[in-house]
Amino acid sequence: EAGVTQSPTHLIKTRGQQATLRCSPISGHTSVYWYQQALGLGLQFLLWYDEGEERNRGNFPPRFSGRQFPNYSSELNVNALELEDSALYLCASSGGLAGGETQYFGPGTRLLVL
Amino acid sequence: AQSVTQLDSQVPVFEEAPVELRCNYSSSVSVYLFWYVQYPNQGLQLLLKYLSGSTLVKGINGFEAEFNKSQTSFHLRKPSVHISDTAEYFCAVSGSGSARQLTFGSGTQLTVLP
Numbered sequence: 001e002a003g004v005t006q007s008p009t010h011l012i013k014t015r016g017q018q019a020t021l022r023c024s025p026i027s028g029h030t031s032v033y034w035y036q037q038a039l040g041l042g043l044q045f046l047l048w049y050d051e052g053e054e055r056n057r058g059n060f061p062p063r064f065s066g067r068q069f070p071n072y073s074s075e076l077n078v079n080a081l082e083l084e085d086s087a088l089y090l091c092a093s094s095g096g097l098a099g100g101e102t103q104y105f106g107p108g109t110r111l112l113v114l
Numbered sequence: 115a116q117s118v119t120q121l122d123s124q125v126p127v128f129e130e131a132p133v134e135l136r137c138n139y140s141s142s143v144s145v146y147l148f149w150y151v152q153y154p155n156q157g158l159q160l161l162l163k164y165l166s167g168s169t170l171v172k173g174i175n176g177f178e179a180e181f182n183k184s185q186t187s188f189h190l191r192k193p194s195v196h197i198s199d200t201a202e203y204f205c206a207v208s209g210s211g212s213a214r215q216l217t218f219g220s221g222t223q224l225t226v227l228p
Contacts, residue, residue: 004157006157031214033215033216035216042218042219042220042221043204043206043216043218043221044218045215045216045217048214048215055212055214056212056213056214056215058215090157090158092158092216094214100214101146101163101165101208101210101214102148102160102163102165103148103160103208103216104160105150105157105158105159105160106157107156107157108156108157
C-alpha cells in the first residue's frame, strides 16, 4: 500500500513569491493535515481538511491557505513568502472523523525562501 | 489547550544499553498519545500509539511506552538500543472532534554510541 506522497521534494522561491505544495493521502483516508517544521520552532500544526472542508486551523496568518480536492489530495498555498517561511512542510493523512485518530506522514517538502 | 513536554533535548547512550525518553503532557480532556521518529532529511514515522485499553503499548523496532494517567506521562523505552536507532523522537498528543490535530513536544535527539 502506498504511503502519503508529497511534491515537490524541494522548492526554492524568493521573498514575495507564492509557493504551492501538494499532498496525496493514503488510499481510503479522507483527512489531510499540514504541519510546518521550522528550525528552532519545532513542529507546528497549520491546517486540517476532511471531506473537502477545512476543519481546523493553526495559529498562522491568512497567507497560508489550502484546499482539498474530491480525490482527497490537498494543496497548501503560501502567498507573499517571507524568509521565515523556510521550513520542512509535512503532510499527514488519517481515516477521517470516524475512527481516524492516527496520522501517517509523508516525506515532506523542503521550502527555501531567498 | 494541550501541551507536551519532552524533558531531555539530547540523550546519548551506548549501543546495547537500555534507554528511556521522557514525555509529559497536559490536557483538560481525554487524549490520544503518540511517539514518532524522524531520521535525517525524512518525514515522521509512527513508532507507537495509545488510543485506549492497555496502558502498556508496544511499537515497531522493539520500542514500548507506558501511559500513566495520574502522572500524565507517556515515556518511551527500549531495553537494548542499536546504532540504527540514532534519530530524533517526538512525543505528540491529539484530542477528539475538532481537536484532532497533533501537538508535538520539542523532540529528543537520541544518539547511540558504539
